[in-house]
Amino acid sequence: MNRKATALDVAKLAGVSRSAVSLVLNGRGNGNVASSSQQRIRDAAAALNYSPNRIALSLRNQQSGVIGIVSDQVVTSPFDGNIIAGADAVARSQGFVTLVMDTESDITRDESAVETLLDRQVDALMYVTVGLRPLHVPQNMARVPSILANCFDDRPDAGVPAVIPDEVRGGREATEHLMSLGHRDIAFLAGDSLTPAAPRRIDGYRTAFAAAGLPVDEDRVRQVGWDTDTGFHGAMKLLDGVQPGNRPTAILCANDRLAIGVVLACYRLGLDVPQDVSVMGYDDEFRIASTMVPALTTMALPLREMGAEAMTALLAEVAASPNERHDDGASTSGVNAAEVASSAATSMVRCQLVVRNSTGPVPAGR
Amino acid sequence: MNRKATALDVAKLAGVSRSAVSLVLNGRGNGNVASSSQQRIRDAAAALNYSPNRIALSLRNQQSGVIGIVSDQVVTSPFDGNIIAGADAVARSQGFVTLVMDTESDITRDESAVETLLDRQVDALMYVTVGLRPLHVPQNMARVPSILANCFDDRPDAGVPAVIPDEVRGGREATEHLMSLGHRDIAFLAGDSLTPAAPRRIDGYRTAFAAAGLPVDEDRVRQVGWDTDTGFHGAMKLLDGVQPGNRPTAILCANDRLAIGVVLACYRLGLDVPQDVSVMGYDDEFRIASTMVPALTTMALPLREMGAEAMTALLAEVAASPNERHDDGASTSGVNAAEVASSAATSMVRCQLVVRNSTGPVPAGR
DNA sequence: TTGAAAGCGATACCAC
DNA sequence: GTGGTATCGCTTTCAA
Numbered sequence: 001m002n003r004k005a006t007a008l009d010v011a012k013l014a015g016v017s018r019s020a021v022s023l024v025l026n027g028r029g030n031g032n033v034a035s036s037s038q039q040r041i042r043d044a045a046a047a048l049n050y051s052p053n054r055i056a057l058s059l060r061n062q063q064s065g066v067i068g069i070v071s072d073q074v075v076t077s078p079f080d081g082n083i084i085a086g087a088d089a090v091a092r093s094q095g096f097v098t099l100v101m102d103t104e105s106d107i108t109r110d111e112s113a114v115e116t117l118l119d120r121q122v123d124a125l126m127y128v129t130v131g132l133r134p135l136h137v138p139q140n141m142a143r144v145p146s147i148l149a150n151c152f153d154d155r156p157d158a159g160v161p162a163v164i165p166d167e168v169r170g171g172r173e174a175t176e177h178l179m180s181l182g183h184r185d186i187a188f189l190a191g192d193s194l195t196p197a198a199p200r201r202i203d204g205y206r207t208a209f210a211a212a213g214l215p216v217d218e219d220r221v222r223q224v225g226w227d228t229d230t231g232f233h234g235a236m237k238l239l240d241g242v243q244p245g246n247r248p249t250a251i252l253c254a255n256d257r258l259a260i261g262v263v264l265a266c267y268r269l270g271l272d273v274p275q276d277v278s279v280m281g282y283d284d285e286f287r288i289a290s291t292m293v294p295a296l297t298t299m300a301l302p303l304r305e306m307g308a309e310a311m312t313a314l315l316a317e318v319a320a321s322p323n324e325r326h327d328d329g330a331s332t333s334g335v336n337a338a339e340v341a342s343s344a345a346t347s348m349v350r351c352q353l354v355v356r357n358s359t360g361p362v363p364a365g366r
Numbered sequence: 367m368n369r370k371a372t373a374l375d376v377a378k379l380a381g382v383s384r385s386a387v388s389l390v391l392n393g394r395g396n397g398n399v400a401s402s403s404q405q406r407i408r409d410a411a412a413a414l415n416y417s418p419n420r421i422a423l424s425l426r427n428q429q430s431g432v433i434g435i436v437s438d439q440v441v442t443s444p445f446d447g448n449i450i451a452g453a454d455a456v457a458r459s460q461g462f463v464t465l466v467m468d469t470e471s472d473i474t475r476d477e478s479a480v481e482t483l484l485d486r487q488v489d490a491l492m493y494v495t496v497g498l499r500p501l502h503v504p505q506n507m508a509r510v511p512s513i514l515a516n517c518f519d520d521r522p523d524a525g526v527p528a529v530i531p532d533e534v535r536g537g538r539e540a541t542e543h544l545m546s547l548g549h550r551d552i553a554f555l556a557g558d559s560l561t562p563a564a565p566r567r568i569d570g571y572r573t574a575f576a577a578a579g580l581p582v583d584e585d586r587v588r589q590v591g592w593d594t595d596t597g598f599h600g601a602m603k604l605l606d607g608v609q610p611g612n613r614p615t616a617i618l619c620a621n622d623r624l625a626i627g628v629v630l631a632c633y634r635l636g637l638d639v640p641q642d643v644s645v646m647g648y649d650d651e652f653r654i655a656s657t658m659v660p661a662l663t664t665m666a667l668p669l670r671e672m673g674a675e676a677m678t679a680l681l682a683e684v685a686a687s688p689n690e691r692h693d694d695g696a697s698t699s700g701v702n703a704a705e706v707a708s709s710a711a712t713s714m715v716r717c718q719l720v721v722r723n724s725t726g727p728v729p730a731g732r
Numbered sequence: 733t734t735g736a737a738a739g740c741g742a743t744a745c746c747a748c
Numbered sequence: 749g750t751g752g753t754a755t756c757g758c759t760t761t762c763a764a
Contacts, residue, residue, distance in 0.1 A: 004484070004509070006741060017751040022743055034749065054486045055430060056741030058421045059756045081447055088468060097482065099465055102454060116463065118370070120420045143370070227657035257653065260626065264659050267633035287623065288654075291593035293630050372757060383735045388759055400733060422757030425740045 005048035013044035021045070025052075058121060067091050067314065068117030069100045070110065070138075073130045079303060080130045082286075083149050086307025087126060094315055096123070110138045118143060124318045126310055127151060131195045132164055145317040149310040150303075152346055159344045163310040165301055167197055170351035171204020172211075174280060174299045177353055178250045179212055182362035183278060187220040187248035189234045189258050198223060198254050201282065205252065220248060224258070231261025239269055239277070249277065249362045256281035256289045259296055263358070274360035284354050295356035302349045309349060371414035379410035387411070391418075424487060433457050433680065434483030435466045436476065436504075439496045445669060446496045448652075449515050452673025453492060460681055462489070476504045484509060490684050492676055493517060497561040498530055511683040515676040516669075518712055525710045529676040531667055533563055536717035537570020538577075540646060540665045543719055544616045545578055548728035549644060553586045553614035555600045555624050564589060564620050567648065571618065586614060590624070597627025605635055605643070615643065615728045622647035622655045625662055629724070640726035650720050661722035668715045675715060 007025075011018045016037050023032050024041045033041070044050075058064040069087065071080050088098045099122060101113040117125060124144050127137060129151040137146070137153050137160050148162035178186050188205050191198035202221060209216045224234040231253060239247055253259040259281035266273050273279050273294055281289055284300035377387045386399050390407045399407075410416075424430040435453065437446050454464045465488060467479040483491060490510050493503060495517040503512065503519050503526050514528035544552050554571050557564035568587060575582045590600040597619060605613055619625040625647035632639050639645050639660055647655055650666035 007743090008741080018742075019744080019751060019753095020749090026743085032749065037749085051481070051485050053425075053741050055421060055424045056756090057743085059419075059425050059740090059758095060742050060744095062756070064421060085468060085470075097465065097467070097486065099463065101463070102451060104451075115417070119417050120463065227653060229657045229659050229661070232659040257657070261657075261659060264630065264633060267630060270636070287593060291595045291623065291627075293595050293598040293627060295595070373759095374757080384758075385735065385760075386733090392759080398733070403733085419757050422740090423759085425742095425756090426758050426760090428740070 004053070005050045006053065007050070009048055010041065010044045010050050013048065014040040016041060025050075062121075064121040064123055065096050066120065066122045067096050067098050067311070067318075068114070068120070068122035068125045069098050069128055070113045070117070070125065071100055071102050071128045072105045073102065079150075079283075079301070080128055082303035083128050083307035083310075086304030087128075087149065087311040088307075089304075090308045090311040091315070096315065111140060114138045114140050124314050126314060128307070132167065132197045132200075133195045145314060145321055147310045147314045147317075149306050161313060161344045162346045163306050163313070164346060164348060165306065166348035166350050167200035168204040168207065169348075170282070170299045170301075171201030172208045173204070173351070173353055174201075174252055174282065175205045175208035176211075177297070177355070178252060178278060178280060178359060179208065181250075181278065181359060182366075183250040184214060184362070185217075185220070185248045185366065186250045186252055187238055188222070189231055189251060189253045189262065190221060190223045191226045191254035191258070192223050201254055226255055226258065228257045228261040228264070231258030232265045233261075234258070235262040235265035236269075239265060239271065244276075245366070247277065249366050250280065250359065251277060252280045253282060255283045256285045256292075256296055256298055259298070259358070260288070260292060263292065263294075274358055276363060278359040278362075280359050284352075289354070290356065292358070294358045297356045297359040298354050300352040300354050302351060306349050309347060313347070370419070371416045373416070373418065375414055376407065376410045376416050379414065380406040382407060391416075428487075430487040430489055431462050432486065432488045433462050433464050433677070433684075434480070434486070434488035434491045435464050435494055436479045436483070436491065437466055437468050437494045437496075438471045439468065445516075445649075445667070446494055448669035449494050449673035449676075452670030453494075453515065453677040454673075455670075456674045456677040457681070462681065477506060480504045480506050490680050492680060494673070498533065498563045498566075499561045511680060511687055513676045513680045513683075515672050527679065527710045528712045529672050529679070530712060530714060531672065532714035532716050533566035534570040534573065535714075536648070536665045536667075537567030538574045539570070539717070539719055540567075540618055540648065541571045541574035543663070543721070544618060544644060544646060544725065545574065547616075547644065547725060548732075549616040550580060550728070551583070551586070551614045551732070552616045552618055553604055554588070555597055555617060555619045555628065556587060556589045557592045557620035557624070558589050567620055592621055592624065594623045594627040594630070597624030598631045599627075600624070601628040601631035602635075605631060605637065610642075611732070613643065615732050616646065616725065617643060618646045619648060621649045622651045622658075622662055622664055625664070625724070626654070626658060629658065629660075640724055642729060644725040644728075646725050650718075655720070656722065658724070660724045663722045663725040664720050666718040666720050668717060672715050675713060679713075 007018050007021045011021045020033050021041055023029050024038050029038045073080055091098050103109040103113050125141050125146040128149045133151050134154040135151050146160050148160055152162040153160055190202055193199055206216055222234055224230040251262050259279050262279045263273050266277055271277055281296040281298035284298045289296040289298045373384050373387045377384045382403050387407055389395050389398050390404050395404045439446055457464050469475040469479050491507050491512040492515055494515045499517050500520040501517050512526050514526055518528040519526055556568055559565055572582055588600055590596040617628050625645050628645045629639050632643055637643055647662040647664035650664045655662040655664045
């Protein structure tokens with residue numbers, strides 16, 4: 001537990017000055033330091049297992065190499081986690097580190113989380129949510145480059161870019177997959193309207209029907225919630241005691257857990273999936289969708305991709321922004337602000353259809 | 367995006383020196399600074415929305431207030447996430463922040479993750495794994511106080527304390543719950559032996575049988591894997607085409623996803639849960655176990671608790687350790703090393719039985 | 733009661 | 749080619 005070696009230790013051991021050490025170790029030795037000294041410095045550094053103190057570096061460079069992430073719930077959900085994982089991988093590949101503050105869905109902790117991060121001199125901020133949702137970005141977020149992942153600020157002048165999944169398209173393509181199998185009577189168990197995800201997916205569903213020239217039977221669209229039990233009961237209402245000819249031939253679910261409930265209900269009723277009823281999920285939840293019986297056809301949320309894309313955009317902004325050093329850059333920062341504003345668009349990432357075994361051709365005669 | 371105010375700005379605005387600002391804002395104003403100045407300083411600080419730069423503070427105090435966490439997979443699993451959440455909550459309550467590095471299960475990244483964290487001057491390190499498992503702690507971890515959560519170092523002289531779930535007891539108490547409902551023919555679908563979790567839970571199962579004076583039917587213990595589909599097929603082998611009198615009356619699963627598979631199999635066979643067969647999970651996976659149909663009786667892994675306990679112990683060590691300042695403390699550090707070694711024990715956290723609706727009394731006549 | 737100065741570790745400029 | 753020195757923001761003596 002002894003202290004780490006500092007540049008001064010290396011300098012002493014090599015018999016040179018700190019500056020020489022700094023130059024050599026940062027690749028600017030040639031032309032500045034005698035090659036004999038260079039070698040001694042390198043040897044000394046290796047011997048002492050030297051690596052620079054990032055804290056000191058941060059102070060000196062006014063650049064911490066830390067990206068702050070505010071999350072409303074890393075904890076319990078694999079969703080957020082995957083977004084953050086995607087973001088972190090990109091950050092790491094560029095020498096940054098991510099510092100996550102979880103507010104555990106307590107909005108009053110938003111500001112203070114950002115404050116804490118800002119005090120620690122993060123170079124940029126990302127706000128990540130578990131479910132797609134609108135929010136008002138904390139005031140103080142504007143002090144550094146920022147981006148939203150899986151959420152968006154619905155105020156017209158918010159000016160913070162966002163990366164979200166293209167839910168409308170996802171809903172449409174999911175529906176189209178079922179239609180391509182011959183299904184026309186497709187029920188949609190659709191979560192609730194507490195987040196925009198379900199409504200948007202429903203929009204996509206309607207779009208698909210419209211494109212196919214088919215009417216939507218409103219009774220087939222039911223916002224039941226997001227969990228297995230609500231999926232179960234929703235499916236029961238749709239299927240139990242209903243004549244085979246009046247059953248929907250496919251049930252599209254707003255997430256995979258609902259789909260599990262639907263499959264449970266089918267089995268309980270002696271119905272085969274997908275022979276009698278096709279069931280489709282959404283999210284492609286890790287270790288859930290792929291190992292179901294039958295394995296779930298689903299629409300994968302591009303979580304890692306969203307995180308990666310958001311971080312890529314964010315780091316580009318960090319690189320572009322006038323390093324915050326007081327290089328009297330009033331003029332340049334004007335230019336930069338314009339750039340930022342223009343790029344403060346919302347980027348939509350496409351969901352990916354994953355075909356497995358829970359969907360099949362429509363039963364004969366339907 | 368303008369720069370944050372520094373202590374110097376505050377001093378200027380209040381018409382005093384930096385030192386005065388520091389003293390007052392750290393509560394050592396009385397007796398050192400005139401109360402009129404104190405007020406002016408406080409006003410100035412508030413006006414400028416001043417808060418100290420933690421980077422500068424860290425450098426100055428040789429204490430970063432950051433706890434490094436190395437995780438093998440935060441990402442995909444809600445498990446790790448909960449451990450980290452528990453740890454983070456404790457850390458935050460004591461003014462620390464956690465910096466997580468995910469190795470994505472790539473062991474070769476262990477050392478470098480620790481190195482990165484160490485370069486950033488973390489005050490302590492925690493190593494967290496998704497599944498309970500033995501490991502060799504990275505060499506360089508020893509440079510700061512460290513602890514393991516959900517994993518342990520099986521070398522006798524490792525000397526790093528660990529916090530793990532008491533799996534043997536969990537397995538026993540799960541089995542005892544079923545026995546208390548009258549079950550005697552209890553099958554155990556038990557994951558695999560790639561991690562110590564399944565074997566330990568099986569140990570607990572055997573312990574319960576031994577305590578009840580009952581023999582274990584070895585054919586009832588099957589290590590099938592950890593996923594829904596393996597649970598489904600495992601249950602099928604146990605139940606399909608078997609005379610009711612020869613069926614196990616209860617199936618204990620090594621995790622909740624297996625239990626889902628078992629319930630699916632039961633429904634498919636026209637068996638009711640828990641009327642015909644009791645099914646029990648393990649883990650109490652968030653949003654999975656509680657919303658199943660029927661809601662799963664399960665043995666909850668104490669994830670948050672483990673994280674919290676590990677962090678509490680770790681911070682205690684940080685507080686106790688001679689602040690790493692070069693207070694020529696060769697002697698005291700000797701004492702401290704002894705303390706550490708003595709406390710390098712493994713702490714077992716108890717799993718919690720959660721009774722829901724998937725277990726019930728043994729069918730009449732069995 | 734106040735302010736000047738040292739130093740935490742590293743870098744970069746600028747005299748030598 | 750080389751090493752002294754200012755600087756990043758803050759705390760903490762110490763001298764006035």
